[in-house]
Amino acid sequence: MSKRGYHHGNLKSALVDAVLSLISEKGPNGFSFAEAARRAGVSPAAPYRHFKDRDELIIETARRGYEIFAARLEAAWDEGRPSPLSAFDRVGRAYLGFARAEPAYFAAMFEAGIAPEDDPTLRAAANRAFDALHRACEALAARMPEDKRPPVLMMSYHLWAITHGVTALFGRADDARRRAPISPEELLEAGATIYLRGVGFLPKDT
Amino acid sequence: MSKRGYHHGNLKSALVDAVLSLISEKGPNGFSFAEAARRAGVSPAAPYRHFKDRDELIIETARRGYEIFAARLEAAWDEGRPSPLSAFDRVGRAYLGFARAEPAYFAAMFEAGIAPEDDPTLRAAANRAFDALHRACEALAARMPEDKRPPVLMMSYHLWAITHGVTALFGRADDARRRAPISPEELLEAGATIYLRGVGFLPKDT
């Protein structure tokens, strides 16, 4: 954090940080190119050296968010140790935890109205996060007798949907959170357990 | 649609309509007080007769959205006819259908960063929508042997989460939709079926 001279040195990251703090304060779309520059201590023209426009800045923010998100999910999965089921539970908690700890990243990724399909690097980062979840589902499915395995991709989508649904409705960090008389973590764990029982992974009496 | 004179006659609704078309074009938060007035064919000061500020306008939009949404879910449920299960499936499809047919309302309700808790009438409208889903779950639970019923509220939250998750990820009408090799309707129906099997509502071999 040395006194900066004429060159900032790390303006790109500083702008992303500024966007994150602005999103925290005012919601996604509550930031402007000009204010991000001001927060980074730089003239309003400086961001143009790094981003074509406002959209490129939010995409870069979301991209970084997806990478951190993917890394957290992968770490939570930890190759399915000690058991796929307990590891999977950890992944769900990591999903919720990310949304709570990094609401600004989460908003940039899921609520800023940007489309992962539109940008190759964004798409790759988003896929990496989904792949972590998908690999966990593959490991779960591998534990089932071959003739009873559901389509793994479908299972991944379902578990993604329930995890995302619980997070978006009950687990968000802002005022739009719906109140439930049970923590989102417990709600998600119970839901995933019921789903896995229904899909045949868990016996009926669990 | 007669030629309007000095008084608009239905400005409040016209402003909400303008907001909806603006959200459709530019996403939630992509509208301004001034532009909504322009679209309604009225001077920029006119909206102040009906709304304190921009926020009150988006809240009114979301409130109307929740009421239409609740009515559609209630109609889809149709008191559980002909059977609770088929009626419940219809409710899920109505949820998805609303998000697809009315993306602007959906965005105002779930993605504009407003909090249902903050406004009593908004909250009431949002609750009415959730209640439709909750009553459907109660009817499902009533079909189960009393000693095996799960907590109905939890069941409602779970089915809400999976429905909302599928909708927000795969069923949205805009570019942020995730592509899956299966329609959101089928994905949701399969997910709900698996969940209901897991919770004991459906026998293991369905």
Place this chain on the structure above:
DNA sequence: TGTACATCAGTGAACGCGCGTTCACTGATGTAC
């Protein structure tokens, strides 16, 4: 090692624009008698 030069990453002033908001106003409508 020193120097010349190209490139990079900033500056800061300027622009036109649309926004939110206010104000005194006025035309239309509703109502008391």
Place this chain on the structure above:
DNA sequence: TGTACATCAGTGAACGCGCGTTCACTGATGTAC
């Protein structure tokens, strides 16, 4: 039924503001020789 008056729902001009964007510029850094 007519009239006077209060209230309602608009007008339109004006304001200050922050934004996105551009421009010619300049200080710092990297590199060829």
